[in-house]
Amino acid sequence: MFLEVLSNSYWLIDLSIGEILKRMKIQTEDDWIAYLKKKTENHKKWNRALLIGDDGAVISQKSHKRMVLCSDTLVEGIHFDLNHISWKDLGWKSLAVNLSDIAAMGATPLGSLLNISTPKKYFGDHLKDFLHGYLKLSSDHKVSLLGGDTTGSPHSLFISVTVLGEVSPKKIKTRSMANPGDLICVTGPLGDSHAGLVIQSFKNESLSEGEFREAIHLSHRREDIPSLSSVIKKSLLSAHYRPIPRVEEGIWLGRQSSVTSMMDLSDGLAKDLTRLCHSSEVRAQIDGQQIPISKALKAFAQDCKKNPLELALFGGEDYELLFTCKEKSFSSLQLRFQKKFKKSLFALGKILPSKKQGPLLEWLHLSPNILAPKPFEHF
Amino acid sequence: MFLEVLSNSYWLIDLSIGEILKRMKIQTEDDWIAYLKKKTENHKKWNRALLIGDDGAVISQKSHKRMVLCSDTLVEGIHFDLNHISWKDLGWKSLAVNLSDIAAMGATPLGSLLNISTPKKYFGDHLKDFLHGYLKLSSDHKVSLLGGDTTGSPHSLFISVTVLGEVSPKKIKTRSMANPGDLICVTGPLGDSHAGLVIQSFKNESLSEGEFREAIHLSHRREDIPSLSSVIKKSLLSAHYRPIPRVEEGIWLGRQSSVTSMMDLSDGLAKDLTRLCHSSEVRAQIDGQQIPISKALKAFAQDCKKNPLELALFGGEDYELLFTCKEKSFSSLQLRFQKKFKKSLFALGKILPSKKQGPLLEWLHLSPNILAPKPFEHF
Incomplete structure (x- = not known):
């Protein structure tokens, strides 16, 4: 989890934010986390109920609401080919497929967790472009990026996104309530x-x-x-x-x-x-x-x-x-x-x-x- | 998301549960989902507050509690080597690293989402063993498997687990409250x-x-x-x-x-x-x-x-x-x-x-x- 770094005013490494943003090459996990933090500064204001935490993200729920959780993985070579899809579109789509699940429950999305496993060859501007698309859609729906995990990957890019939403229990629409005549x-x-x-x-x-x-x-x-x-x-x-x-x-x-x-x-x-x-x-x-x-x-x-x-x-x-x-x-x-x-x-x-x-x-x-x-x- | 199949009494394919459990070879996603469903039948009783849903899992929160979300990815060749770790241990550890994050927040774990991307060579008993370890630890802490996603993978095995827990706001221990003299x-x-x-x-x-x-x-x-x-x-x-x-x-x-x-x-x-x-x-x-x-x-x-x-x-x-x-x-x-x-x-x-x-x-x-x-x- 990089949650702790998105939420607090410290760094895992002894670099000032100025230094990191100047370099901004995203060659290490710390670069990526610093970049994420900078880019998501405005997310806190979207959901005042959200209190972003340390080893985990902490979210306060409105009374009489239910939490809804959705999660999907996109795999290079299975779900997408980087020769065809742009990194910006891939970032957008990674969040979009999960927001679509939240929408299907009649729920309001609150925040997302982004787990991304990246081969070294994709470090750098690619990840910036990915995040650009991801955060564009986050902004459109005011869905805070709460945290997640960044790891390496030996061959392929893996993206696993989890979205948390909330809904009034009486407004949940399941798949099991269709009736003859509808x-x-x-x-x-x-x-x-x-x-x-x-x-x-x-x-x-x-x-x-x-x-x-x-x-x-x-x-x-x-x-x-x-x-x-x-x-x-x-x-x-x-x-x-x-x-x-x-x-x-x-x-x-x-x-x-x-x-x-x-x-x-x-x-x-x-x-x-x-x-x-x-x-x-x-x-x-x-x-x-x-x-x-x-x-x-x-x-x-x-x-x-x-x-x-x-x-x-x-x-x-x-x-x-x-x-x-x-x-x-x-x-x-x-x-x-x-x-x-x-x-x-x-x-x-x-x-x-x-x-x-x-x-x-x-x-x-x-x-x-x-x-x-x-x-x-x-x- | 395979949530819908864990929660409802229907199948994506026209096989009875008897037929699937007889075959139990886990060669397709549907086999895997059927196997998961069978193995998690008892999870519903652990958290009566949980209502497992369709496109997403729906969870009701106890009043005055906060939700805590943690997520970590384990990647073959980066975090583990299947020549060394057994599949049962890998299943256990995939959940354990996330429960440890929940523990660090002072929170009680409620449920997990399991996203697993599997090369074809690992279908079959390997996945059963993985789930054995995962569900053993789930049982120890009464953490329901709420759903997740199963996909293929061209080369390596990827496991991304998200755990949801709850905690009273006053009991949350962050990293930021240590004081001189402690x-x-x-x-x-x-x-x-x-x-x-x-x-x-x-x-x-x-x-x-x-x-x-x-x-x-x-x-x-x-x-x-x-x-x-x-x-x-x-x-x-x-x-x-x-x-x-x-x-x-x-x-x-x-x-x-x-x-x-x-x-x-x-x-x-x-x-x-x-x-x-x-x-x-x-x-x-x-x-x-x-x-x-x-x-x-x-x-x-x-x-x-x-x-x-x-x-x-x-x-x-x-x-x-x-x-x-x-x-x-x-x-x-x-x-x-x-x-x-x-x-x-x-x-x-x-x-x-x-x-x-x-x-x-x-x-x-x-x-x-x-x-x-x-x-x-x-x-």
């Missing part, structure tokens, strides 16, 4: 992130193992390279490399009594909705025509001669929220959401009662061959 | 862990890079191989590979008003006490004759023709608690500690007022050449 909704269009990954993998000659497997998996071939406008490309790449966690939307949806269950979309609608159905002991009927697809994805799919629904159902890493709500309340919910967030909610299906046998997901208006591929797994 | 105390003898590492590194032909550097660093040479009794060897090896976090002692010391500051000893007394002095803006005087050395370490040092104090000051990974207390209260504290825990507390020096210049640590009864080496750094 509508199935999402907070945004799906599939853009995977399209961004495919574009990037074609842009570069070398594919990471993970990306290669994923591209193969969805049957994209090198000759499919799309000749899209740069605006569309940028939009799809951004969806993949700088996903926006739906934090405010999650808090708002958590407060709505008409919302019955919620989770985030990290592994694709098909896989994640199956999880929700398992958990709630229900089935789901999805209308392929109602699945929201962005204009950018439509253009991309046209160029690739692909069905955009394939990407929307199996692509993953969308980080939109998937939730269910009472059918009679949807119109009002949609209106109020539109007013508050200046964007749409989408209803794409209905929860059905469970059956003893048969698939959990039923599809309307969807070609059966789209359903053939299986979602990609990072393991 | 005694400097530890909860047990120092240096055994490093001696265990050295024994192991001689026992095996191949040293990990980290161990090799550390052995070289403290000037042990291969011809120093000690011919110790197996009881002594076992005791020293155990101190290194299965350290006991001082959880109950930390909670008890946190409650004593005479205890002014506390931290755990992970990087050696010399380095950690320097940190405490920096934080409290004081100096420290240590009496070399008062530093507690076990009989086993004395025997080891004699065989190696080494001064055991060198290991006690710079060896690291002791995971005893370092604390300061009011001088007049020490006798009473020591008596009550002895009565409660059936073992001794040791006072080994005194806090001094700060000076503008000069070293933070002063040594009595210590040969100057012992102070020459610098502590080893994992980065």
Whole structure:
């Protein structure tokens, strides 16, 4: 833990902060800690309830709230390839995937712990860029960096982030409370992130193992390279490399009594909705025509001669929220959401009662061959 | 996060628990999650306040308590070598180093998140053994496994553990509250862990890079191989590979008003006490004759023709608690500690007022050449 150094006015080594910031080469752990400390000075003011400690971070909780803990690891060569993703985007995304989990619980994020294991070759400006992206998103949501751990690594970069949030017990939306008759909704269009990954993998000659497997998996071939406008490309790449966690939307949806269950979309609608159905002991009927697809994805799919629904159902890493709500309340919910967030909610299906046998997901208006591929797994 | 699967009665894949436990080969992430779920069924009863959730774990806090968060990463090839440490010990130690941080805050541990990134070659019984050690220590302290993340890894094994605990705000012992006149105390003898590492590194032909550097660093040479009794060897090896976090002692010391500051000893007394002095803006005087050395370490040092104090000051990974207390209260504290825990507390020096210049640590009864080496750094 470097908590003690983020929180107190001393240094592990006998260098003044001036000296360290002058050098700022980040060649040792102490350089990195000093840099972190300097860059997070303003974080204390965000959560007055937080008291940052020594061997651990100490957090005071508001009365009648519950703490929520989420943690995810990103591994070089498995989840990302540094030939493709920029260090700033990687920093952003490391926090974003965890904020998305917090959002799915309807919770307000308070602080994060950053554990980073770095091969020596990445010391220096790379780590500064990483932190730039990480702290940009921290600032956007006023999530204090509370501490964490820095270590070396023999080969690959490993990033493990834990986020702590809080929520009123009655506002927690689990996956297990969807009821037959509820509508199935999402907070945004799906599939853009995977399209961004495919574009990037074609842009570069070398594919990471993970990306290669994923591209193969969805049957994209090198000759499919799309000749899209740069605006569309940028939009799809951004969806993949700088996903926006739906934090405010999650808090708002958590407060709505008409919302019955919620989770985030990290592994694709098909896989994640199956999880929700398992958990709630229900089935789901999805209308392929109602699945929201962005204009950018439509253009991309046209160029690739692909069905955009394939990407929307199996692509993953969308980080939109998937939730269910009472059918009679949807119109009002949609209106109020539109007013508050200046964007749409989408209803794409209905929860059905469970059956003893048969698939959990039923599809309307969807070609059966789209359903053939299986979602990609990072393991 | 695999939280959702630990907490709910469903599976990501369509296998019954019976089928999975029959196979129990842990070849996929789903096998691992199923195995985790089975093995942690009893964890829910330990902390009734805990409500385990979906995208995140949800924890209710007792009123007037504070939450404490600690997180540490262990990296293959940096912190451990699987040729030396057993998988069970590795599981134990991954949790132990974090419980030690929680103990140093005077907090009661509630639950842990386990993020593990595994090369394919380690799937199977290795992971079961890892979990055996991890859950043995979890049981000893009734610390629920709340969830975490499992991913693949291209080369090395990475383990990142986060522990959540709680403490009354008035019982928190920071590093910054030591006062001139306070005694400097530890909860047990120092240096055994490093001696265990050295024994192991001689026992095996191949040293990990980290161990090799550390052995070289403290000037042990291969011809120093000690011919110790197996009881002594076992005791020293155990101190290194299965350290006991001082959880109950930390909670008890946190409650004593005479205890002014506390931290755990992970990087050696010399380095950690320097940190405490920096934080409290004081100096420290240590009496070399008062530093507690076990009989086993004395025997080891004699065989190696080494001064055991060198290991006690710079060896690291002791995971005893370092604390300061009011001088007049020490006798009473020591008596009550002895009565409660059936073992001794040791006072080994005194806090001094700060000076503008000069070293933070002063040594009595210590040969100057012992102070020459610098502590080893994992980065």
